[in-house]
Amino acid sequence: MKNVFGAVAAKVKQHYAKSGMLESSGIKQKNPWKIKLFIFCMLLLPLTQFCIFTIYINIDGIVMAFQNVDQTTNELVFVGLGNFARFFRNFTSWDKETFLRTIGNSFGYWPVNYLIAIPLQIIAAYFLYKKVPASGFIIVMIFLPTLIPAAVLSQSFTQMLSIDGGPLNTILMKIFGYTPETVPVWLNDERYAMSILYLYSIWVGIGYNAVLMWGAMTRVPTEIIESAHLDGVGFFREFFNITLPIMWPTLSMILLTSVNTPFAMYMHSLLLTNGQAQTGTLGLMVITTLRGGNMYYSAAISILLSVISIPLMLLVKKFLGKIYEDVEV
Structure with missing residues (x-):
């Protein structure tokens, strides 16, 4: 110390x-x-x-993860690998289609994060860094979802999609000719529910990371940018050759933590659909087990997920470390 x-x-x-x-x-x-x-x-x-x-x-x-409550004595006892063995015994009795759907839902957050959410966050941060008109208002608006409690935010989002006065379905009925019988029930329909959750994750996550990246971009010395402009450096070269290397430690941290998203994401499914309409995730599976009173069994499942996620994060960390070296400014 x-x-x-x-x-x-x-x-x-x-x-x-x-x-x-x-x-x-x-x-x-x-x-x-x-x-x-x-x-x-x-x-x-x-x-x-x-x-x-x-x-x-x-x-x-x-x-x-190595403990459980003895059903006869009601005392906490050491069970060794018993909880892990229980997981693999239960695995053989699970509905394979549902389990594969759960895995697909969980790992679907990877392309959503890496191909859509993070690029949007970079773009938002870069426009803030360039001080576009009304940038202060934009900062407040994109950061606002992170300030509102998750339960309130999810309730507002659910109401927006409601068939009873929700603005989205109201537009569909008044402009596109849908009726109350044909309008989509977004969060209860397996065709749309998971896509809506992905959209929700993009919306609630854009503000926090965008502000982090914006803060990292402000580390770029003004004199370097001015000198680059005098040398004829354009918009894209400025970003990729100057801004991106300096903000890389922050961006690489965001990319690295996103690796764990498929194993930890449960809040959106829990608050919006409660796992219905085929929106279960691996994280929600742990939470459901915990809410059922099996805290020691759920701890074992969490350890198994960590055994998979930690090596992945180490590999990604090693890869990210080779892209840009830390730049001192």
């Missing part, structure tokens, strides 16, 4: 030394104990939260 605070203090000192603020402010070059105390106070809360809600929770989840 001492090394952590020392390293942070050294970085602070190095930053101010480069900017000349140490000399101009009369601060001594050595790190006084007050700086280390300040850094300790700033890091205490996030480190405590990390230890409790990340390290402890994950370790406890791993331990739970």
Whole structure:
């Protein structure tokens, strides 16, 4: 822990030394104990939260995967690989078509994220970075879904698709000649439900990542852009040769965390359809098991999903690290 605070203090000192603020402010070059105390106070809360809600929770989840409640004594006992064996026994009795549909729904988030959502987020961030007219209003509007509670947001989205006064179906009936009997019941129809969930994920996810990317783009020094324009660098070359390498650490983090989406996504299905209309996902399968009172069995399923997702994330991380090197600005 001492090394952590020392390293942070050294970085602070190095930053101010480069900017000349140490000399101009009369601060001594050595790190006084007050700086280390300040850094300790700033890091205490996030480190405590990390230890409790990340390290402890994950370790406890791993331990739970090897435990269960004895039905006769009602005591918690160690069952070894019993929960994992139960999963594979149940696997043989599952409806294969439904299970394959669940896998397809889950991994369908990959092309939705990588081919649609993330490119839209990059475009939105780049337009904000270029300070298009009304950019402040645009920032608020695209970030708004991340500020509204998920339950309220999903209810508003459901109402928008409702056949009873929903604006989408009202347009279909008044302009395109649909009737209450023929208008689509979007979230209850297997033909449309999963596509609607994908659309919902794009809508609610665009703001947060776009603002992150926009913040990364603002790291690009203005003098570099001005010099590039004087050399005749166009819009696309500016983005791919200057902006993208500098924002790459942020973008690669977003690309990396998206790898885990098929294994963790459950909220949209839970709130909008409750898994009906063939909208189940692997994450929802874990949550459904947990809500059924099988918390130790659900912990084992989560471990099995992690065994698949962690190697994938490591491979993607290695690949992303070879595309651009970190750029110091």
